[in-house]
Amino acid sequence: MSAALLFAVFGLTGVGIYLITSRSLSRIILGFVLLGHAAVIALVTAGGPPGEAPIAGRSDDPIANPLPQALALTAIVISFGLTLFMLALAGRQQTLSGSDLVEDDLEDRRLAARAEREAALEELREAALAEEEES
């Protein structure tokens, strides 16, 4: 296994993670593409040593393992399709909110607000009880 390829995987994964944890949807897409590259290289690297192109009868030298290549090809095309879809989503987000920032999930924020409200209510109730006991 080549350390150079490992380095490429390291760099692409690292930068990819850095980008997808950002709030800007367009940066997340960039990160997604980089992670896709990292995954494909990892797949091919794990598949075995390099060799001649896997085309039968072209050369007598050993060929590279073709199976991970087929899987990688599928992976490339799928991440291609998803990237285009995410771009469309980013654009739609822009038309709706005026920015491409990822907001916190509405349902989750509602839940958090409910928890806060209930905690506050409980405090009020306890305060009222304490007052009642005093008087």
Place this chain on the structure above:
Amino acid sequence: MIWWLLVLHLLGIGVAVLGGRRGIRTGLIAAAVAPAITTVWALTQIIDGDTEATARLMWVDALDIGFEFRIDDVALLMTLLVSGIGTLVFINATGYFSADADGGTRFPATLLAFSMSMLGLVWADSIWTLFIFWEATSVTSFLLVGHKNTYADARNSARRALVITGAGGLVLLAGLLILAEQAGTSTISEMGAVSGAAATTAAVLVMIGAATKSAQFPFHVWLPGAMAAPTPVSAYLHSATMVKAGVLLVAVLSPVFVDVGAWKWTGVAFGIASMLWGAIGALRQTDAKLILAWGTVSQLGLLITLFSLGSAKAIFAGTSLLLAHAVFKAPLFLVVGEVDVRTGTRDITKLDGLNRSMPIAFGVAVVAGLSMAGVPPLLGFPAKEAAIEAALGLSGTERAVALPTIVGGAVLTVAYTTRFLIGTFGPGLEGRTEVAPRRVSMTVATVTLGALSVLGYVFAPAATALVRAAAIESNEKAEVYELIRWPGLKTAFVISVIVVVLGAILGWFLSQRSIRVPDTVGANAADEMVDGVLSWAPRITAAIQHGSLPVYLATMGFAMVVAAIPFVFAIETDHLVAWDNPAQLALAVLTVAAALAGAFVGSRLGATLTLGAVGVCVSGLFVIHGAPDLALTQLVVETVIVVGFVVGLGALTTRFPETRDSWRTVRLVLSVLGGAGVTMALAASASDPSGTPPIEALTDGAKDIGGGKNIVNVILTDLRALDTLGEVVVLATVTAGILALARVVREEQQVSEGAVATRTGYALISTPSPTVRTAIRIASPFAIVLAAYLFFAGHNNPGGGFAAGLVLGSTVILRTVAGLPRRVKPRKAVTIGTLTVAFVALVPILFGDPFLDMWIGSIDVPMLGTIKSGSALVFDLGVTAIVVGLITASIEGLSTITDQVMADARKARDGATT
């Protein structure tokens, strides 16, 4: 027969709902049919003496999961109690409820559902069946306790009962699973005795489960609260049947746990604590129903103690008391219910002179009460004698612990019984109580049940037969014992006399003074625990499920890092080389540099361009590795993606928003760790190569099966065509998604400002230069030829359907750039492609071949010679069409959305200037 009885109950539930529409009394009578028939069946079984019945309905045979029932003698005794007392309770309830009471469709059906669950529990012979019906009794009990659902008190009590018995059920399940593992079977009747550490754990867990159900200290707190239920429910569930489930479980499993010391001592500890604390509790209440409820806790404690001790005498005494207790406690509760209905109160300080105004109820209460106190000539007497005998028969520590507590508990029992009778029926502290007229149905039930205590004594041999048969199931040596009507002057009898005298004096003394009812400390503590859980749950949820996507992703990233740690130790460096080729190192460094630049460059356009650079470098790495197909595809994909970014994001503000510094640090750390983790895992994967890649098999397979030389392409279109089929379905779906998003935006535009003439989205990438336009016009036919070449060559050389589709798609983009007319309709392309792919996949089935089986033939293509291929080529054609459709749809959709973004921005700007 078991199935028939269960179906009968199910039908009964339906009929009870229907009958309940005409009033609660009709519903109750309808519901009473099933228990009545079951009682008759149980009686005939007992008289026949041929008692064992089994039924099995397996679901997962290999795992022993299914419904398994077995009615042995214990189960038969319990059936008699459950269904017999059940029938009388239904009859009594028709008097307890007024004719126009609410809940007619609800109450009778639920009570019958409980009755059925209880039967299932009693009959269960596998841990799964047992657990299911165990939980069913908890749930139906919850519904019944909370019957008066408009009262906060009833709801709280129901919740408390459910939480405690439900939690106990889970503990029980854990215990049963361990037990089944140890015993090697989940069928209870096939289990042999177990021992060892795991068996001890199982024993303690099962005992805790039993203790929650049978209201043992400190889990007893739910039982007094459950008195919020209508009194017939209390009489049925909380004295005669459901609370006996725990006792029954201890009885059934005592042969299995006979060698486990912890089983005995956990049970005895629960039992003794409950026996004493329950009796003390009963002496401190002024509500007649609560006196009985606390008394039940005490009695159950005695039962658990006896069954846990497990000696033949103790088991026999326990079984006798099980029967006697059901027969005296149910009528006592029902009498209290009658008192409540006819006077409007159950407070013993307010009731006065009921011995004269309610003579029949008084008579029943005296009979049942004396049986509870263990006075002859009533069934309770020989049962209590047996218990004292059992304690006397013990030796060593067991005797030292059990004898004084059982005797002490008996004294307290006599005391609270005396106080109950004097308080309820004797003179009160406030004037005479008004009494409403008697209701026949209530009297029928109470008198019948009350009479059983007498009959049990009179026909002691018959009762002995019933009890002995049941006791033998738990301990075979129990067959020598019997219920003795008059023992003569033996030690146990002397003790009994002393117990009754002492208890009566204590009870009389206490009934003459007013007692301050203690606070329900335990129940409050239990409620606070539940409230605490309920109030903390949303807070914890809010903290964990915070809704921030970046934080979620970061959490997953850190988890991934942790998961990667073991790989570090699996790396063997001798499999590593620095590089395969010096160019590889250069390209790898360039790739990472471009990616880093993309992350830290401030402008979106700059980031997009670095993305293109990364793609090109990665293609180079593929070339070096010997993957020309990947390199080719990657290059074209990268081109299209860059264009997509420009069109899709071009309208956004040109610079990225700023983020907080602290979060940035976290992200940086995570990035380095995450990258390292993935790299370590990858390096470790190469360190232990298990076998060699099946390259030869794939090469031969490509030639023989797929008829092509390009192995990757044959894999994609033939050997693993199912993967490709799944992939193009993803692409088709994505296309539909993009088109749908664009359509929504377009419709909004038309609603707000009519048709939009400007094509600003295209303007971002199109050029007015006539030179470029001409060049593209000339280039497009060549591009089409190139695509055709790649398509046909793909079977034997680098290329194939994806590459051809991507090249064609790029041509569409080029023509768009040049402002030339676009001839591809994305929806049509995707539809045709999907249909083609589906056609190739499905047609073989018509000829009896497997799905996606490819047909091979030879085709002559000009310039390329003869190509040996077949339906795989058609399949690839479908793939090409879908890829072209996707690219066209993306360009069209993204530019439509961008139009809207820019129109919005313009409007905002105009608004700002005017």
